[in-house]
Amino acid sequence: MKHRSTAMTVIVFSVLVLVTSSTRAVAAQIGPSQFEDPLVFDFSELDGGTHLGSGYANPYANAGVEFTGYIADYDYEDISGRHLASGFANSPAEPYVVRLRLLDDFAAKVGAYVWAGGSGDTWITAYDQDGLVIDTLAVDGYTCSFVGFESTVGRPISVVEWRGPTSSSFTTFPRVDNVMMEYVPEPATLSLLALGGLGALTRRRRG
Numbered sequence: 001m002k003h004r005s006t007a008m009t010v011i012v013f014s015v016l017v018l019v020t021s022s023t024r025a026v027a028a029q030i031g032p033s034q035f036e037d038p039l040v041f042d043f044s045e046l047d048g049g050t051h052l053g054s055g056y057a058n059p060y061a062n063a064g065v066e067f068t069g070y071i072a073d074y075d076y077e078d079i080s081g082r083h084l085a086s087g088f089a090n091s092p093a094e095p096y097v098v099r100l101r102l103l104d105d106f107a108a109k110v111g112a113y114v115w116a117g118g119s120g121d122t123w124i125t126a127y128d129q130d131g132l133v134i135d136t137l138a139v140d141g142y143t144c145s146f147v148g149f150e151s152t153v154g155r156p157i158s159v160v161e162w163r164g165p166t167s168s169s170f171t172t173f174p175r176v177d178n179v180m181m182e183y184v185p186e187p188a189t190l191s192l193l194a195l196g197g198l199g200a201l202t203r204r205r206r207g
């Protein structure tokens with residue numbers, strides 16, 4: 001009897017480990033059309049040369065996020081007007097990196113247009129609430145591409161970094177614009193969605 005329950009425990013535990021590890025391995029790459037109602041940051045309201053990051057005033061505190069980078073002004077494909085550049089960001093300065101950090105809540109989806117400016121591949125990395133890497137994607141150095149992440153349930157996004165090669169002399173790249181972000185839905189919102197679904201089901205049954 002005791003042996004059987006131990007075996008059952010082992011089986012249940014193994015299944016749990018399998019489910020957990022398969023969940024951990026996957027973070028979907030998504031395009032701009034896969035955002036439903038995102039917050040969009042186009043940086044158009046900021047002055048060129050504004051520095052963002054720790055040590056500087058945060059114009060996006062009300063949105064619950066902080067960017068690291070500085071505001072440049074240029075048009076290139078989907079990089080339009082004011083956008084985030086690397087190079088002189090943060091205090092002390094952090095070259096080669098642009099960063100989005102969530103201050104209080106976590107994101108289910110984050111994406112942005114990124115332009116590496118020929119400085120080499122840009123690596124875009126999403127981190128979870130424990131600071132562990134969820135996924136890393138590379139963008140070719142000579143294109144302007146949209147790269148987005150959709151996190152898995154239980155591993156929401158707390159930080160996204162766009163990082164250029166440190167060997168590059170183009171320290172102001174990568175450039176990032178039109179950042180899209182969707183928060184993880186609140187449990188109350190989920191309940192409402194579930195209730196809405198239930199309502200639809202009830203209506204369908206009646207009809």
Ligand SMILES: [Ca+2]
Pocket residue numbers: 042043044079080081082083177178
């Ligand atoms: Ca812009």
